[in-house]
């Protein structure tokens with residue numbers, strides 16, 4: 001795991017698995033933890049680093065309900081957990097899905113950990129805002145990768161924590177509930193937010209400056225619009241074409257085929 005300190009009140013932890021990110025934000029005396037790293041040792045290391053530096057309470061926020069992003073409550077069991085309303089609905093509707101997906105990953109890699117139990121969630125309207133101490137966090141809906149999701153805009157830090165978009169390591173990915181129409185609309189929405197930020201923290205891969213985020217946005221928009229117009233013509237963004245990314249591209253085509261043939 002890598003720990004990237006952007007400013008005294010902002011640290012990004014990057015997991016060894018899929019470079020999944022967990023972001024620590026200090027808001028007054030509260031420490032906000034957005035999303036999670038993946039391995040049990042990484043989660044424990046993040047918890048002890050945060051507990052060492054914390055001045056007050058810890059609160060958790062989740063960008064979307066995929067299992068690799070929701071593990072922070074396992075190491076902060078008393079912290080309140082906040083999500084956008086769409087993620088709250090998703091997790092409440094399918095509580096077993098997250099636990100089963102985590103169990104399957106752990107079985108594949110012989111990882112030992114306690115079974116996942118869904119914590120109580122506080123849902124926020126999307127779009128909406130959330131006040132912590134003197135700071136106001138803006139929440140913006142981000143469906144597309146999955147049917148649920150939100151981005152957290154931290155205006156006082158000129159930072160956008162956007163979940164599984166604008167990644168330098170992963171091409172746009174449509175999960176089972178994903179929609180290419182929603183994906184294109186979310187990229188537009190995120191693009192409009194880039195004017196107000198200097199740093200973007202994606203769900204996978206290191207934080208990027210807004211200039212690099214704009215390049216990724218341009219590549220991903222071309223790809224997503226091609227998937228929307230004619231999937232056969234779409235080629236993955238040129239900066240991310242390793243064999244695994246090509247596997248994701250093939251899965252995107254399957255997902256489009258599946259969702260377009262269902263009446």
Ligand SMILES: [Zn+2]
Pocket residue numbers: 066068069164203204
């Ligand atoms: Zn993810």
